[in-house]
Amino acid sequence: MDQPTAPVPPPGCPAHNSGGRVPLYGPEFAADPQAYYTYLRHYGPTAPVELSPGVEATLVTDYATALQLLQDSGSFRKDARRWRDLNDGKIAPDSPVVPVLAYRPNCMFSDGADHLRLRQAITDTMARVDSRRLSQSTERISDFLISRFADRGSADLLGGYARQLPLFVFNELFGCTADIGDRVFFGISGMFDGINAEKATAVLFEAVGELVALKRSKPGDDVTSWLMQHQAGLTDEEMVHQLALLLGAGAEALVNLIGNTLHRLLTDDRYAYKGGLIEEAMDDTLWENPPMSNYAPHYPVSDMEFAGRQLTAGDLVLVSFAAANTGPALSAARQAGSSRAHLAWSAGPHACPSKDPARHIAVAAIENLLNKLPDVELSVPEDSLTWRPGPFSRGLATLPARFTPVQPVRRPTAQTRADTTASQGAATTRKPERAGVWSQFLNWLTR
Secondary structure: OOOOOOOOOOOOOOHHHHHEEEOOOOOHHHHOHHHHHHHHHHOOOOOEEEOOOOOEEEOOOOHHHHHHHHHHOOEEEOOOOHHHHHOOOOOOOOOOOOHHHHOOOOHOOOOOEEEEEEEEHHHHHHHOHHHHHHHHHHHHHHHHHHHOOOOOOOEEEEHHHHOOHHHHHHHHHOOHHHHHHHHHHHHHHHHHHHOHHHHHHHHHHHHHHHHHHHHHHOOOOOOOHHHHOOOOOOOOOHHHHHHHHHHHHHHHHHHHHHHHHHHHHHHHHHHHHHHOOOHHHHHHHHHHHHOOOOEEEEEEEEOOOEEEEEEEOOOOEEEEEEHHHHOOOHHHHHOOOOOOOOOOOOHHHHHOHHHHHHHHHHHHHHHHHHOOOOOEEOOOOHHHOOOOOOOOOOOOOOOOOOOOOOOOOOOOOHHHHHHHHHHHHOOOOOOOOOHHHHHHHHHHHOO
């Protein structure tokens, strides 16, 4: 009698019944993705998965194979117009994963000379961000957000802090006026939560379009103006798509990095007994629970064999950063003190161009929160926390915490308020119909 050679699929996994592709969606996957990655490894370095009903992909789960894919721009391309199943009509246009995977004219979905030109513009622009100014901005915004719940003694550190702080920082960094910032906030938040995502996306792109028009006429000391002034000479359409990419992808990853690191700090006692606990907790989070778990879409240029699997031109291939980082070979090398880097920021020509500012913001945000609320702790059992479902990112739904109530943080000095007002520019494109959270922050700074 033959003995089974493959491990049993995780509980609730439809592969139990179908023997087909392994689903990377639903509450079972969100609750314990590592069980799924362990199961997927029995296929070898790559595995057949389903991203949402009817959306098939090949997932790379092995570190060395992931690096090979990410660095081979000859055999694999990023332009999503090559996606065969979408072109053949096998995927419904309203599939929930299409907005994240569909082609847009930005550096993430371009190849060759187009990619080099757009990527260089972003890399050079982000290099101009001053780390000291970024720290001051993050601390100021952190103070404002903490002031909204400090005297209550309890808060959802996800919804009331981690999910909002990156968008505030980006609004300031990119020079958004009150009205534009409110709509950027609404658009990205809606896209995150999948609530009326089509409308949210439209609002985001309209707001970013107005930001581009504003900075064409009144440039400032901000990322939008710097990108516009770059020698690459981006058109208005290119500007809108690069900014929407930086705002959307950057915010999603940063929200999860802050939230996942706070989760680790609040649930693992060993960080309380070591120096540099925030940096160490963040490194461990990037290794073991990265904010973007499965992404980096690629498409083979021609029919080929890759890591023992036959691929057809235009197949969708993704990298599992989470599985690659936690694979047996890499885990052993990490424990032995290997300096080999994790893949949380991806690798190769499309690696994240903003990892240094992102890490800077996350460390500053967590440090300020722990300084202001030194006895903060989780207010629910750890096993009652839920993780947001979805194949691409890894983030909590909520992070309820309690702490000794404190007096709200004092507002910034007059000089800080003047600096912020100057960086925003006095003009707004139109009067907002209702003040949103970004307007409330600007009012808090200047009242």
